[in-house]
Amino acid sequence: MSLTGAIVATAVGVLLPVILSTSVGIVALALGKSSEWTLFGVLVISFAAAAIGGAVVVTVLLSRKHRIARLQADFIANVTHELRTPLTSIRMYSQTLEMGALNEEPEMFNNSVRAILRETEWLEAMIDRVLTWRAASKDMDSPNMHSGCIATTVQAAVDRFLRMIRGRDVDFQCKIDTEAMVTFDEQGMHSIVLNLLVNAFKYTGKNKKIELRLFDFDEHVVLEIEDNGIGFSQSEEKKIFDPFYRVDSRLSGKSSGAGLGLAIVRHQVILHKGSILVRSEPGKGSKFIVQFPAVPVSKGKSSAQNNEE
Ligand code: ADP
Numbered sequence: 001m002s003l004t005g006a007i008v009a010t011a012v013g014v015l016l017p018v019i020l021s022t023s024v025g026i027v028a029l030a031l032g033k034s035s036e037w038t039l040f041g042v043l044v045i046s047f048a049a050a051a052i053g054g055a056v057v058v059t060v061l062l063s064r065k066h067r068i069a070r071l072q073a074d075f076i077a078n079v080t081h082e083l084r085t086p087l088t089s090i091r092m093y094s095q096t097l098e099m100g101a102l103n104e105e106p107e108m109f110n111n112s113v114r115a116i117l118r119e120t121e122w123l124e125a126m127i128d129r130v131l132t133w134r135a136a137s138k139d140m141d142s143p144n145m146h147s148g149c150i151a152t153t154v155q156a157a158v159d160r161f162l163r164m165i166r167g168r169d170v171d172f173q174c175k176i177d178t179e180a181m182v183t184f185d186e187q188g189m190h191s192i193v194l195n196l197l198v199n200a201f202k203y204t205g206k207n208k209k210i211e212l213r214l215f216d217f218d219e220h221v222v223l224e225i226e227d228n229g230i231g232f233s234q235s236e237e238k239k240i241f242d243p244f245y246r247v248d249s250r251l252s253g254k255s256s257g258a259g260l261g262l263a264i265v266r267h268q269v270i271l272h273k274g275s276i277l278v279r280s281e282p283g284k285g286s287k288f289i290v291q292f293p294a295v296p297v298s299k300g301k302s303s304a305q306n307n308e309e
Contacts, residue, residue, distance in 0.1 A: 014051055015052075018051045018052055021044050021048045022044070022048040024044055025040075025042070025044030026041070026045070027041075028041035028044065029041035029042070078246075078257060078259065079130060079258045081256045082126050082256040082257055083123065083126055083127075085122075085256055086119035086123045086126070087119075089115065090116050090123075093113075093115050094116060097109070097112055097113070111167065114167055115167060117163070118163065118164060118165075118166055118167060121163050125160075125164060125194065128191075129195070129261060130258065130260065132191055132264050133260045133263065136264060136268075143185035143188055144187075145184065146185075147181045147183050147184075148181060148182070149178060149179060149181060150178065150214070151176050153184070153190055154176060154214050154223070156190060157189075157190045157191075157193035157194045157197070158176075158212065161193075161194060161201075169208065170201065170208040170209075171209045172211075173209075173210070173211045175211075175213045175215075176212075177216075178215055178216050179216065180221050180294035181294060182272070182292045182293070182295060183272070183273075183293075183295055185268075185271070189268070189272070191264055191265075192268045192269065192290065193223065195261040195262070195264055195265050196265060196290075197210065197212065198261065199261055199262070200225055200226070200227035200229065200286070202255040202257065203227065203230050203231075203255060204228060204230070204285070205229065207228070208228070210226070210227050211224070212224070212225050213226075216294065217291075219293065219294050219296075220291045220292060220293060220294055221291070221292045221294055222289065222291050223290040223291075223292070224287060224288070224289050225287070225288045226286070226287040226288075227286055228285040229285050229286060230282065231280040231281045231282045231283060231285050231286050232247050232280050232286070236280075237280070240262050241263060241265075241266045242259075243259060243260060243263035244258070244259040245259050245263075246259045269290055273292075274290055274291050274292040274293065275290070275291050276289070276290045276291075
C-alpha cells in the first residue's frame with residue numbers, strides 16, 4: 001500500500017470512529033447527571049485518545065519505513081550508476097586494444113592504457129567511499145590517531161587524485177606549507193582530502209580550475225579546496241553534508257554520486273576535532289575550508305621525542 005493510501009485508510013478507519021466516539025463522550029460528560037454517565041464519558045474519551053495515539057504511531061512508522069525504502073532504492077541506483085561510468089570506459093578502451101586497431105599507433109595505444117588505469121583509480125575510489133561510509137555508519141572505523149605533520153598524507157591524497165585526472169584538462173594548483181603537528185589518522189585524513197578534491201573535479205564544468213592550500217594559521221592547520229565549478233545556493237549549505245543528500249540533479253549536471261562524500265568528510269573532521277565550512281555561489285564555484293587544531297608546541301615536541309625513543 002502506498003503512503004497516501006495508508007494515510008487515507010487511517011483517516012477513514014480510525015479518525016472517523018474516533019471523532020464520533022469523542023463526540024459521544026463529550027455529550028455524555030456534558031449532559032450526564034449521574035456518575036455512571038461521567039465514567040462512561042471519560043472512558044469513551046480515553047479510548048478515543050488511545051486510538052489517535054496508535055494511529056499517529058502507525059503513520060509515523062509507515063512513513064519512516066517508506067522513506068528508508070526510498071533511500072535504499074535511490075542509493076542502489078546511484079551507486080550502480082556511479083560504478084557503471086568508469087566500467088563503461090574501461091570496457092570501451094579494452095575492446096579497442098583487443099581489436100588491435102592501435103597496434104601501429106603507440107601514442108594512442110599508451111593513451112588508452114593510461115585511460116584504463118585512470119578509470120580503474122576512479123572505480124577503486126568509489127568503492128572506497130562506500131566501504132568507508134559503511135564502516136563509519138556502523139562505528140566500525142577504528143582511527144589510529146598519532147601526532148605529526150599532515151603534509152605527507154595530504155600529498156599522498158593529491159598524488160592519487162592526480163592519477164585519477166591524468167589526461168584530463170584541469171588547472172590544478174597545490175600549495176602545501178605547514179610544519180605544525182596535528183593529531184590525525186592517516187586514512188581518515190587521506191579520505192577528507194580525496195573526497196573534497198573529487199567533488200571539486202566532478203562539480204566543475206569546462207575550464208576546470210582547482211586549488212588546494214594547506215597552511216598554518218592561529219594554532220590551527222587549515223586545508224582549503226577551491227573550485228570554479230557550478231557551486232550551490234546558501235540554502236543547500238547544511239544539507240549537503242547529510243548522508244545520501246544530493247543537490248537537485250539538474251543543477252549537479254550529469255555527475256553521478258551516492259551522496260556519501262561530504263558525509264564521510266564531516267564524520268572524519270569531527271573525529272579529528274576539527275571544523276568545516278563552505279562558501280559557495282551558484283555558477284561561480286565553491287570553497288571548502290577545514291581547520292584542524294594544531295598540537296601545542298611543547299606537547300608536540302614531547303610526542304615527537306617519545307616517537308624517536
Ligand atoms: P556525491 O558527490 O556522491 O553526490 P557528496 O556527499 O560528496 O555526494 O556531495 C553532496 C552534494 O553536494 C553533491 O551531490 C553536489 O550536489 C554537492 N557538492 C559537493 N561538492 C560540491 C562542489 N565542490 N561544488 C558544487 N556542488 C558540490
